Amino acid sequence: MSPSSIAAIVPILCVTAAGLAAMLAEAFRAPGEKMPIGGLGLIGLVGAAVSAALLWGRHATGFGLVAADTFGLFFVMILVVIGVMTMLLSPSLVEREGLPEGEYYALTLFALAGMMLMAMATDLLVIFLALEVMSLAVYVLTALRRDAEASVEGAFKYFILGGFSSAFFLYGLAFVYGLTHTTRLDRVGAALADASAAHPTFALLALGLLLVGFGFKVSAVPFHMWTPDAYEGAPTIVAGFMSTGVKAAAFAALVRVITVAFPSLHALWYPVLWGLAAVTMILGTVVGVAQTSLKRMLAYSSIAHAGYLLVGLAASNDTGRGAILFYLLAYGVTNLAAFGLIGLLATDDRANDDLPSMAGLSNRHPALAAVFSVLLLSLGGIPPTAGFVGKWYIFSAAIRSGDYGLAIIGVLTSVVSIFFYLRVIVMMYMAEPGDAPRSPEPSPAAVFTLAAALAAIFYLGILPTRVIDLAAHSIGSLF
Template structure:
């Protein structure tokens, strides 16, 4: 174990240390005393961000099971951004909903540590453990408003189904170990390349079971059932964190496992991914049209977005994988921003998250309405926002690999999805104001975060080339 072992996991250690510091700060807090715990999280995330930049291009590996390659580090960077946004947006909501502050931040940071480990792990066992660290923390965060019925219901469904899917994943892992005698991804890859012919059935069973586990975490149809309930029940900012961070980490591990360990079986899993991508896009969009609750609508929208990202995996060329990384970044920033706006609109004891309460928002909160409109347009994929570029590159990857079917389904569902994004904008700008109460002014940190979100959305929409190039170069490290 050389010193490079520890170096590779420094970003994770920073976030973990911040989580432990958050717990200690809460423990030593005098009753009534206010400690800016989110600041501790920001310090940890800053450390993670700096160490990620320093690790860039050095190909450090840790303990034989963690690889700080550019692919993993790119996702870690996305997670740092998501984490920082969450930390900046949370304090007001924690206070308003009277959530247990120390535990809330500690669990968020532990979840981030698990996500980062998932993005960098090159061993199925470590991926599973990281996935569980992330999942357990997120289950609890979903249920953190214990008094609310929707919260408990959503968390319970998420927990039960999540435990079920973890069992599938673990079962698949056991089969993989049975075939390859190792859980390391490269070892599994070479074992399958050599022995795929001798255990074809077992290998297919293993891939199928792992697909179920990953499909659940990225909320791909038909493993998406928990998503709307969990997002509706969770506090808005937690829903935003879940829908972006969990997805980024799960997709990172998903892509890494599929293209390194199961590359020899591509012919077998490609059709499955194709069908999953298609039905995920279609169902997410079609059911999303029928939603009147904004959080449920964004939940179905996030399901549809999982379908778009799956196109990148199905395209299985470097363009596709680069597009996945870019899309995860764009989607992460815009979707978290959109959930944050919903969170900011809530008033004590009232969520204000149904479509009707959006009526006339442009009169009450012109700035928030404008930000929300831009973020929704980006989610819908309207130029010149980042969402357009992300979708463009995903569909481009599909076309380049000759897969016109998925590209056409993607474009058509995007067009349909614009309907429900636009409906919200129409409500905000053209409907008569309803009886929704005026929400409190957002904190300065929240204003700054949303402003930054807006800038990123436009910047990546107008000048995407540097970031796209970075994403494209990052995926080179997978091989």
């Protein structure tokens, strides 16, 4: 066990330690005692960020299974951003929804540790391990409102379907091992480059099964069924965390698997990804139009966004992979802030998370309504926001590889998505105020988070150069 092996996993260790500390704190907390457990999480996340920054460019590998390459570290940074936003938004939301504090923070941190491991893993088995660490924590987080039927139902669906998908993944892993006698991605890639001609059927089977597993985690159509129910049932902040963190981690692993292990099978997976991307974009937006619950609407929107990300992957060029990194950061910040904001609108006795209760929000909470509008416009890809640059980047990748078909489907579905994002704005600004009560004032930490998210959205939308360069640079380490 060389020191550099340990160094490579320091970011994950930091977050895991914070999770353990959160558990301990909960164990020693006197009943009713207020304890800033989220603070422990913040410390761990800052530690992860600092260690990731120090590891940047050193190409440390851990045990031959984990790589602290720039690609992985960029994802660690995205996950740190998502984690920090979650920690800052949590206190007021956790209290309002009556979630058990200690469990909530510990599980969130463990899930983050799993996500980071997933982003850095270079071995299929470790990816599976990380997937399970992440998933188990998120299943429990979804079910955290034990007394709410929707929460239990959503979690159960998520768990059952997630279990299936894990099995698919494992089965695919077995085929890969059978074909190549290894689970290390680079060796798989080398072996397949030689042998794929001999066993195209098994290679296809292995790839297909792995893609099913990933498809569930990124909620690509037709593996998306759990998404709306799980998001609707989960506590709002957990839904935000799931929709961004799980998606980022799953895409990190998916990009790595596809580009490192299966580049030789491009002809096989390209049409599959093409179809997945097209169907996912279309179904996500079209069904999104019919939703009246904001959480379900954002669930379908997150399905559609998975479709855009798949476009970047299907483009199979550097631009596309760089675009995925940028897009996940932009989408992560925006979507998490949107869920957090919906959570902040809840009052003690009602959730206020459907369209009618948005009516007249601009009168009750002008600032929140304005922020929400910006978030929605960014999700819809209207300039000058982060979402626009992200979409630009993705479609630029598709066009670079001559994929006009996917690009056209992409832009047209994003117009459809603008329609349902606008419906919320219509309710907030143009409809007659309904009977929804005034929500409590958001806490300073939540205000700070929303303000920072807003600043980030405009920064990424107007001056994206630094982040784009960083993303493009990170991609270089993948081979």
